[in-house]
Amino acid sequence: MGASAAETPTHPDAPLAAPAGAVRASDAERDEVVGKLKEEFAAGRLSQDTFMHRMDAVLGARHQADLPPLLADLPAPAPRRPGLAARMAAAWGPVRQFAARLPRASEIPGRLGSRGRSVLPARPVRRPVPLEFPRGAAAFFSIGRASSCDLTIADLTVSRVHAKLERTAEGWLLTDLSSTNGTRVNGWRVRGQVRVRPGDLVSFGNAEYWLGAADGG
Numbered sequence: 703m704g705a706s707a708a709e710t711p712t713h714p715d716a717p718l719a720a721p722a723g724a725v726r727a728s729d730a731e732r733d734e735v736v737g738k739l740k741e742e743f744a745a746g747r748l749s750q751d752t753f754m755h756r757m758d759a760v761l762g763a764r765h766q767a768d769l770p771p772l773l774a775d776l777p778a779p780a781p782r783r784p785g786l787a788a789r790m791a792a793a794w795g796p797v798r799q800f801a802a803r804l805p806r807a808s809e810i811p812g813r814l815g816s817r818g819r820s821v822l823p824a825r826p827v828r829r830p831v832p833l834e835f836p837r838g839a840a841a842f843f844s845i846g847r848a849s850s851c852d853l854t855i856a857d858l859t860v861s862r863v864h865a866k867l868e869r870t871a872e873g874w875l876l877t878d879l880s881s882t883n884g885t886r887v888n889g890w891r892v893r894g895q896v897r898v899r900p901g902d903l904v905s906f907g908n909a910e911y912w913l914g915a916a917d918g919g
Contacts, residue, residue, distance in 0.1 A: 724765040735760050735769050742776050830903060833911035835874060836867065843867040845906060846879075859883045859907030865892070874898050883907035 736757065743753040756772050763769055836843045836852065843852040846864040855864070861881040868875040878885035878892040885892040886905045898904060902913045 724767050727763050727766050727769055731766060731769060732760050732763060735772060738773055738776070747776065830910040830912045832914050833904070834914040835900075836869075841869045846881075855906060855909050857907055857909040860909055861907070864906050867898075868895075872897070876904065881907070 739748065739753060739756055739760070742748045743750075748756070759772055760769065763772075833853075844863060844866050845851055845853045845855065846862050847855055847857065847860045848862040851863060859882075861879070861883070863879055864881040865876060865878050865885045868877065874897065875895045876885065876887065876892060876898045877895045884907070887896050887898055888903050890896075898913055900913050904911050904913055
C-alpha cells in the first residue's frame with residue numbers, strides 16, 4: 703500500500719524520510735532546535751512563514767536526522783564574548799605568573815621580625831664607601847658639602863659644614879657641627895665629641911663610610 707497524502711512533505715523545509723535504523727529524536731533535541739530557530743527569527747534572519755514551517759517540522763520530527771536540515775542554511779552562531787570574570791582572569795594571568803616567580807618573604811634578606819617573618823629594611827641597603835683618615839700633620843679637618851671643606855661630600859643630606867675630625871694624642875675625635883641631618887657613629891647619633899677608630903661606620907646625613915687605617919691615630 704502506498705503512503706498516504708498526510709505523510710508526504712508539502713514544503714521544501716519538511717524533513718525527508720529517515721533511513722532504516724535511524725535514532726528517534728528526543729524532546730531535549732527538539733527543544734534545542736526550537737531555541738535556535740527562535741533566536742534566528744528574533745534576529746530577523748528568518749521570515750515569519752519560514753519560521754512557522756520549520757517549527758511545525760521540528761514538532762513533527764521523529765528521528766535525529768530530521769533536525770539538522772532545519773538549521774543547515776542558517777549562519778553559524780557568533781562566538782560568545784567572554785564574561786567580565788573571564789576577561790579579568792585573562793588580564794590578570796600575566797600578573798599572577800610574575801608574582802609566582804617572586805621570592806617568598808622568608809627568602810628575602812632582611813631583619814627578622816617579631817613573628818619570625820623576614821622584613822625588608824626601611825631603606826635600600828647601600829654599601830658604605832671606605833674612607834681613610836686624613837694624612838699629614840694638620841690637627842683639624844672639616845667635612846661637609848661646601849667645596850672649601852677638607853672632605854667635600856656631594857650629597858644634599860650633608861650640610862655645607864657638617865662635622866670635623868680632630869687629631870689628638872689619644873686618637874681621632876669626631877664632632878658634629880650642628881648639622882641638619884646629623885652625624886652617626888655605628889648608628890649612634892653624635893652629640894659633642896666622639897672617638898672614632900678604624901672599622902667604625904660613620905654617616906653624615908645619608909652618606910655612609912667605613913673608616914680605614916689611621917695615620918698616627
